[in-house]
Amino acid sequence: MSEAETAQRCPFCRIAAGTLPSEQIYHDETVVGFRDLNPQAPLHVLVIPRRHVRGINAPEAEDGALLAAMVRAANQIAREQGVAESGYRLVWNVGPDAGQSVFHLHLHVLGGRQFGWPPG
């Protein structure tokens, strides 16, 4: 599949491009942060790279600059949304056992309630 075809089919490529509506609360030149459609906590934001990467286990994800941009965005979102002090959880789901359902790299930023450990 060409890059253009991937971008047309992938929902998160479309969100990054603005052709699929989302509630974006963060963006910079590398990543976008938007509210999850089916929130699992009072704060549930997904941070994605603008370029298509299929998951954290893809070779392109093992890039220091990209990972730093994602973590920086997640931490800034947590501060801006008021959960930096109360705490928050950052999650990368990888593959079937973890329930990954969208194959465009995304970092979950969850906050605003207490989370159990071990995770369900």
Ligand code: 5GP
């Ligand atoms: P995963 O299970 O792959 O780690 O997480 C995918 C997440 O994307 C889910 O929490 C799901 O609710 C969210 N999601 C899927 N499609 C859309 C969409 O079109 N818009 C938004 N805002 N979130 C989506």
Ligand code: ZN
């Ligand atoms: Zn994509």
